[in-house]
Amino acid sequence: MAVNRYTLTDEQRSDLIMLVRGPVEERAVADRARMVLWWDEGMPARAIAALLRVSPPTVYLWPARFARFGIEGLYDAPRPAPPPVHDGRVRARILALARQSPPAETGLRRWSSRAMARYLQRCEGVVVSHTFIADLWRENNLQPYRTGTFGPPAGPAPRTPDTATATATATVDQLQRLSRGGMHTNS
Template sequence: MELTQEQTAELRAVINSRDVSGAVATRARIVLWMAEGRRRKDVAALAGVSLPTVDRWVGRYEAEGLAGLEEQKRGGPRQQVPARVRARILALSRTSPPAETGLSHWSSRQMAGYIRRTEGVPVSWHYVARLWREHDLKPHLQGTFKLSKDPRFAEKVADVVGLYLDPPAGAVVLSIDEKTQVQALDRTQPMLPIDFGLTEKRTHDYVRHGTTNLFAALDVGTGQVTAGCYPRRTGEAFLAFLRKAVKPHAGKQIHVVLDNLSTHTTPEVKAWLERNPNVTLHFTPVGSSWINQIETWFGLITRQAIRRGTFTSVNALIARIRAYVEHWNTDAKPFVWTATAGQILAKVRWTETNVKQLVADNSK
């Protein structure tokens, strides 16, 4: 199993919290140990539990996040939270966090803290986790549907999805984006516990050797990927990669799907586009990276080659990325896009309607 840095930090916070029971802390340790690549039997021995118990808590965490590590109690008194606050939590859980929070998605702890600050009502993260479980909400999972505030959302969705489902005859559609600050981490071997407790002592989890910025272009029609690593994420670096990505398709009409970053619209880029009228840029809606197909490929290379890799230098990291791309292209297959623009817009309208209704109920 693999964890994001945020998930790892959240689990460590649970382990170190005085407000969490020893049982829940042990379950968090089990998940962390398994994510480190330890054998099931070793984790079971360290935690003092059976192998099925290890599988149970890892499975619960993968399905429900931190909420899954709680004991599901039957009956008993419920935490007394006002109905308006309960409705407020449910409404917020179905939307992206407000921009001022700086969050990409909600965790139960972040939600509890936000409610305390904005509503003045003390709510525990246990209550939030239980509420999510009762309503089958999983905002902690990455990839949660996000409402965009782009005023041209519908127009951009129709444009991009149209390229996926019905590309112009003979044209090439490229999905381009950058994965920034990819770290070259040289991971050290964790030390074994030195006592019979569950507190680990280790020297260092990893040593950083620097970062690189990974640019990648997915040929939507064939699944082939072109990639390049650059020391900085700049307009100059983007233009250099754009030239590299379109070069194999010289003489064809090329449509490029990407997000509207400032580095994608510099004067140099605009001047290059004027000299190359066969290349057209199509921008995804603000806050809607999920519509860019290269994001799916970024998820694959992160899970399969980068996240748990050991790299003694940035050059070693770049070599791994190049090897992965070469291997991918030996048997590349395109991702199948099935959702129409109409279906996406209908989902957005349905979501907005339900959120507005929850907010209205909350204000009564």
């Protein structure tokens, strides 16, 4: 894909030099302008590629784009957004499931993105990645892994404030009786 070499006008050359000296944020555009300038000076494509650490086909691309479109050709063309991975029905189903406790047959107390992905594939035939589910939850400010049904804690029952107060009151009463006159026994 050989691109014909041509002579740049003074105006084109000054525009390209301005791009080369431009802000650091536009380094890719500056490198493309360098390619065009060096190409116009007769430098071989392999030498340009080695200096800028790009492939020779890249060196051929940018002078051709400049010849066809001018300075605007050195900028990236706008690209359309990628199509959605899943349609609205799948998204709505994931959000609806996230707002409910998992079905009893799953044996889960709360959803995780991986568990939901497995459930959707097994029970509804919908193949969706767990990262897609997690991203969708994040977009909608949902945290179903923090909600759901919670079982009783393992171990002894915690002391409630009523039993703690009753025990403390009984202890204080016993100490007061002892301090008033000793212990009274029923014998």
